[in-house]
Structures are given as C-alpha cells and as structure tokens.
Amino acid sequence: MIHQDVDEVELLEESVNLRRRAVELTPLEDPDYHTQAAELAGSCMELYEGSSEFHHLDEAIHALHLATKAPTIDDFPTRSELLWQYALWKQMRYHHTLDLSDFETALSTYADARDMRPAHHTSQAYMLEIMGVAWLEYYRITKGHCSLEKAFELLQKGASSRCSPALSRVHASATWAKSAADLNHTSAIQAYGAVFDMVAEMVWLPHDLKDIRLLIWNTCARHRLAAISSACAIGRGDLSKAVEWLDAGRSLVVDLLLQLRMPLEELRVKFPSLAQDLERLSRDIDSGFAEISRPLAPKLAEYRAPQAEQEEFDNFVRWGRQRSRAEEQLHQDILDRNRLLVHIRSQPGFSRFLMHRRLEDMIPAARNGPVILLNVTSSSCDALILRSSAPSVIHINLPGLDFDRVKTLSKDFSGLLSSEGRGSRRDARHMAVRHTGAGGSDKTFRRILGELWRKITLPVLKFLGYKKICNPSSSENLPRVWWYPTGPLSQLPLHAAGIYDRSDNVSITDYVVSSYAPMISALLPSSAPSSPVIPHPSLLAIRATETEFQSLPGAIDEVRRMQKVCGSAITTLEGQDATVESVLSGLQICDLVHFACHGVQDINFQSALLLSDGRLEVSRLVHERLPNARFAFLSACETAMGDREFPDEVDHIAMTLLSAGFKGVVGTLWSIEDRDGPRIAEEFYSYMFRNSNGSVDISDAAFALHRAVRQIRESGASFVRWLPFIHIGI
DSSP: OOOOOHHHHHHHHHHHHHHHHHHHHSOTTSTTHHHHHHHHHHHHHHHHHHHOOHHHHHHHHHHHHHHHTOTTSOIIIIIHHHHHHHHHHHHHHHHHHOOHHHHHHHHHHHHHHHHTSOTTOTTHHHHHHHHHHHHHHHHHHHOOHHHHHHHHHHHHHHHTOTTSOHHHHHHHHHHHHHHHHHTTOTTHHHHHHHHHHHHHHHHHSSOOHHHHHHHHIIIIITTTHHHHHHHHHHHTTOHHHHHHHHHHTSSHHHHIIIIIHHHHHHHHHHOHHHHHHHHHHHHHHHHHHHHTOSOSSOOGGGGOOTTOOHHHHHHHHHHHHHHHHHHHHHHHHHHHHHHHHHHHHTSTTOTTTTSOOOHHHHGGGGTTSOEEEEEEOSSOEEEEEEOSSSSSEEEEEOTTOOHHHHHHHHHHHHHHHHHTTTTOHHHHHHHTTTOOSOSHHHHHHHHHHHHHIIIIIHHHHHHHTOOOOSOTTSGGGSOEEEEEEOGGGGGSOGGGOEEOSSTTOEEGGGTOEEEEOSSGGGGSOOSSOOOSEESSOOEEEEEEOOBTTBOOHHHHHHHHHHHHHHGGGEEEEEETTOOHHHHHHHHTTOSEEEEESEEEOOSTTOOEEEETTEEEEHHHHTTOOOTTOOEEEEOSTTSSOOOTTSTTSOOSHHHHHHHTTOSEEEEESSOOOTTHHHHHHHHHHHHHTOSTTOOEEGGGHHHHHHHHHHHHHHTTOOHHHHTTEEEEEO
C-alpha cells in the first residue's frame, strides 16, 4: 500500500486505539489474550504499510511479542505461527535500523518457531528455505564462514525434507543451488543434482498441463536453472553433469509424456499393483496439497474488527483443526509414496524410475551422428558434443556470444519475421508478390545467418573435422548432426547458418544434413526396438476443407503430386472427410502422415491443426496412443516454432507428434507459401519412395528434406521461402 485515504487512516488509527485498550484490559491468562494482541499487531502493521512510519512497525512487533507470551496457547500451531511472524518482522526491522541484534533475534526466533513444529510437518522445507536465506543474508553482513555453512546446512535439509511437498523441496533445492553457485560453494554440484531429481518426480504428479507449465515456469524456466546449472558443471569440469542437467531442465512437459509415462506403462505391465498404488497416492497427494493451500500463517490483520463475532472465531478454529487433520493425512501419503518409490526403484530395470537421465543412458541418442547441445549464459556460449564413442562428451567454448547477444539476435529475427507478415499461410499467399527476396529483409537474413555461421556452426563443424562436400546436392554423402539449441538459441535457424552475400556462398548445408533434437529422449531407441525400414508403408494425407478464413489453394496440388509419387501406399482424407475424429482414427493405423492444412501455435498446449470440423489440439494428441506411428510431415504454418516466452519448454505441434509416438517429423518455423508446399512434398516423397520394392526408410527423411529444400533455394527463392522447413527427431 503506497498511501491511504485520510478516512481509512483515521479508521485504522481508531481501530489501533481500541485494540490497544482491549489488550490492556485483558489479563495475560485470558484465553483470548493472544488473539487480542495479534489483532493489535495486525492493525499496527497495516498502518505501517500504508504510512511507512517506523513507530507503527515497532508497536506491531511489541504486540506480537506479547501474543507469543500468552500462557494459554499451545506451542503448535499457534505459538509457532506467531513466533514465525515475529521473526519476519524483526528481520524487516533490521533493514530500517541496521541494528544487528534485530537480525540475530530473528534468526533465533525462526529456529524456535520451527522447533515447535513436528519434525515431519509439511512446512519444514519452506521454513528451512526461509531460514537458510536469512542466514545467507547474515553471512553477507558479517562475512562469517560459520554463517555460510549454517545457511547451506539449512537449505540442504529443506531440499531433503521428504515430508514436504515436492514443490517446496524444489524451491529449497533451487535456492541452495543458485546460492552455492554464486558463492562458489562446494555443494553446488550436489544441489543441482537434487533439483533435477526432484523436478522429474514433481512434474509427474497429476496436475493438468496448464498447471504443470506454470509450475515449470516458477521453478526452472524463470531462473534459467538448466542453463546456469550446466554452465556451473562446465566450470567445474564435470561435462557429464553439464549434459544431464541441460537436458533435465528442457521440455519438461513433453518429456514427462515421452519418458515418464513410458516407465509407468512398463510398471503397469510388470508390477500392476505397484503402478495402481503409485497412481492412487499421487492423486491423494495432489488433492491434499489443494486442501491445505492456504498460507502458512493467516494474515493477522484479517482479525482486526473490534466487534468480531464468536462464530467467526469458531470457524477459524474449526478450519485450523481440519487443516491439521489434512496435513497429517498428507504427511502419511507422502511418506507412503516415498517408500513406494524406493521399493519400485529396487525392482530390476526401474533403478532410475522418475529420475532424470544419466549420461550413460543418453549415449545411444548419438548412434547415428553427434548431438550438439548449445548452452548460453550471461558469461559464455558453450557447445557440448554428445558422441557414441569415447570421449562421449566434448566441450567447445564459443567466444563472441553471450546471453544478451543471442537475445538480440533472436529479437532481430523475430522482428524480421513480423515484417515479412509470417502470421498465417493465407497471409503468406497474399504477400507472395511483394516479397521477391531483394531488399532489407534479405540483408537482415544474411547478417543473422552469417553470425550464426561464424560464431557457432563453423567452429563446431571444424572441431568435428567435417569438410565441405564438393557436390552437396548428393546428400547421401553428407554426415548427419543433431542441433540441440537452448534458451534464445532455440528461436534461431541454425540449420541454415552460412555466408550468403558473395558469389562463392558457403553454408552448413555444404557440410552436413541437419536435424533438431528437442530433447535427448526423442532420439533414444524405444523399449521395443524396430527397424527404420517399413517394408509396406501406409501414408495418410490430410487436406482440410477451404473456408472464407482458411484458404489452401496449394494443398490440392500438393496431395495430387503425392498421389502420383506414392501410388497405392497413400490414403487421403480430404475436404469434409478430414474431421477430427476421422483423422484420429486414421492416425491409429498409418505409418506415415502428411498434414496439408493450417496450424496455429498457442500456449498451454492449445496449439492445433485446423481440420474441416474444428481444431485438433495438441492437448488431445498427447494422450493418443498411435502404435504404428513412424513419421509425420506438417505442411502447415508454425508447426515447429516454440513459445518465445518458454523457449526451453518445446510444446509445438511437431514436438507433440513425437510425444504421441512418431520418430521423426518435418515441420515449419513459420507460414509457407502455397507454391512451395507442393514442390517440397513432391521432391521429398520422390526420394522417400525411390526404392523399387516400395519400402521406406524413415531415417532418410532428413536427407529427403535436405534435397527438396536445396532445390527450392537454388531456384532463386528468397530466404523466407526455403528456410522454415526443418526436420526433428530420428
């Protein structure tokens, strides 16, 4: 409250006078004494917050101190909550007075308040984190080494408080890790390891996808936990941890579906009773958190009315008893679930159940070529190259780039696309005449792609020993690499990096065939390995009905060219037949699918493909089981562009298809022009269906796209036409 109306201030002052008189008239032994004193404290604090007059803070602290001394109250929860509030206010007082005794009183009172709570209470992690942060502040004031060790001891206890909600433990772990890294404390590596083990476990709790996304933002994304932890591990020479943590903090929602749901299904098969118990306890814990979601200590100012009704007080007491029972049940459920997880992890094949992947589990992702993880922080830009041979991880420092510079490049690129009007495929059609590939936009493309080439992709390719291929149109001779960008790098077209402003252009496409890896699990072999070769492929092509607001003049030609190339292997759903239900039914039986329709990118898993009778949202796709799914081509706008606010939480449509079971996906970063869709599709499927026996190898998809895009580019097309097509996955 910055200021208050004069009348409101007068009412508060009158309330304080009345409450002050009530405290004076109430004997210390009276059962209502602590309530009267706490109400006085709350009113004084409200006056202080509105006026910033220091004497109001002093009176609030004094009144609260009186409340804590009442002999009729129980230690828990009442005295504990009053003491906790008293400690918070004493720490606040120090910031005004700089009197160290205020801070020291706060520290000792925090400890007293916590000691009055049961050792198994669900608030332990929260309280230990607050206490740890307070001791860190005290260390910064006094520079005493013992204070620093005390702070990290408390934070570590908070992180390991198994009786507390996972979210509270993650917060405590994250505070511990970040503080340890900032202060170069030896516990930093241990702290980050604790964070990511708990994040994996926490995300699995049965929240809905929107809540999970918000939870991830509050715990990981907002603080760039993965990037900072990986940089910390690099700085300490622990490259294994650097890779593990960078991957553990990326695409948590989709990785939940790709990685965590898979072992749960395996658990259902091998140990159905354990799976059933785990699901039940997780649901109970989730609902238990909701039931006790009120703050640890209610705002004391809420009880300031002098004429408060006895019924209101009785209701508060009743609520306190109900909450205590709910907390006891929640504590028991958490203990039961923790014991169950220990038991599950003792079973063969489940030792890492609901825990982040270790490096040895990631190495198979690089079986067909290196995976290049790119991490950028405020101090550096680093490449971590994951390989199938020893050494399995190689670190390359990329000088000249840092977080701010990459953010600028990302912002420039986003502005460039906006100036090109890349909002929908219909917009692209109307603007095709205007964008000829000459002028300011191509100049900006060249500048951004040139910087990506000089500072990122060329140093990596040189280190790997890759050479420019004399005849790159023959893509079979090119090695494959998987780019794994993080943070703002995720919004930049690394697959097209190069020098395009001279006669002897050079680009990444002359050296390698590029794919993207949104997460390591997307490249790992499935638990039931299968050959990438499909002897008798079934391709489903989908073209939605055109409407006044959804024009697709190139889609008809696109599907016709595919029919000519693929012959009897293709089945189509076109026009009114391309409904949500018919498409979902078709996805159950096809090996390959091609969407020639509009797509829209949105947050909270509301991105969708636009079909004839409505939206096929990714929130529905992620729950589908597609037993035959192998490859998908999304010839729709913005199907592979993630959310700029959540660059590491990759939940675009292409990624969703990977989570639904497809091994590889072609998508677009922005709206494509209708004349390009048919050409790309024809060239792509001509290569995929080139075998005389009719078989298709899905690992050829990246090569097929490489060839098709090169033909568009070499025909003189502008950057905005050929650059949006990318391959993701295997």
